[in-house]
Amino acid sequence: MRKILPILLAFVLASCSSDSSESNTGPEIDFNAFDMSIDLDRTVFGIDERITINASSTETLGTGCIKSTYFTQDGSQSGVCVSGGIGNGFQINLSFQTIGTKTFIVEGQTSDGKVSRIERQIEIDSTTNSVRISKVTVNKYPSMGLAQDPEFSDSDSERLADLIFRIEKRYVDITVGDDAPKYRNADHSESAVIENENGFEWNYEGNELRFSRDNVLLFQLYDFDGGLDVDQNLGHVFVIFGDYVEERPSQVNIVEGGGSIDITIDLEWN
Ligand SMILES: [Ca+2]
Ligand SMILES: [Ca+2]
Incomplete structure (x- = not known):
């Protein structure tokens, strides 16, 4: 059974010591541990337009996510994920209600913790479609x-x-x-x-x-x-x-x- 899990990266950030300006000293994550691609071939979309993104990978995935600061009122980065039974790919549907440049990350993770990330920027204008x-x-x-x-x-x-x-x-x-x-x-x-x-x-x-x-x-x-x-x-x-x-x-x-x-x-x- 698929499960949608909202994941707040802000929680991870908040768990770091607040008075520390040093970066986390934990092991570095390889965000390119396997090949993943997305089929987003346009860069300009209209306001409220349905955007569909299909991600596919060379590895069987345990979790698939999209993450962006645009999904939260306060600008904290949050993600929406699916986990379990997704095989080698997953689909994302979304829209943006404001114009401007939007940056997001599509992330896949295997059940043994390997991560692949794709970062994209798209432009939302007031007239397209x-x-x-x-x-x-x-x-x-x-x-x-x-x-x-x-x-x-x-x-x-x-x-x-x-x-x-x-x-x-x-x-x-x-x-x-x-x-x-x-x-x-x-x-x-x-x-x-x-x-x-x-x-x-x-x-x-x-x-x-x-x-x-x-x-x-x-x-x-x-x-x-x-x-x-x-x-x-x-x-x-x-x-x-x-x-x-x-x-x-x-x-x-x-x-x-x-x-x-x-x-x-x-x-x-x-
Ligand atoms: Ca009246
Ligand atoms: Ca009346």
Whole structure:
């Protein structure tokens, strides 16, 4: 049975004496004890793009890892590893949510302690394989035009929903040894409140809201009543950009719930 083991190198570093500026005097590790290669042939990737790396080695491996300072909030170097039953190779899936140069190490270790390391740098830019959201338009949702704030009378325009548009982004979490990528929710962006259905558009002109073409967008519509714990969800749609990557339309129309929710999203492809 495969096991994913998060390993914090920081722990190893912390175990050294804190007032010692001398390097560790233990036996030097040969980080090139056998041949290992990775199939990463590109050096530039897009923000949030799924990056798949296959490592293969001449030796049967006991453990396979990817290590980087970018995987932790505080910049400490951490690794994600798989151990047991991995044979001569393992697969890594990951993505980066910020642009810039990223350095990481792919490491294989045999069960008798021989180590092989490959260090790589890649560049994450804001445009490669990405799609930019420029506008979201709500054409229809189930309670459109109906009273959402029942404390107001049927003739009072205040009874209508106070809309908030919200977009959630997914990202590919780091996995090692698993074939399928694991998506997690990343930070979201949210519109200003549009009181009493006084408009159904959320314009992104001049803003940067980019998704990887292999990503999934979750759009949610809320009636704002003071906070997400009390706001009422009026509907949602998913956009799977992979469904449109061949055609690259400047607009996609998503209709769900038997026609009860209808959203148009304007897109700019890179
Ligand atoms: Ca209202
Ligand atoms: Ca309201």
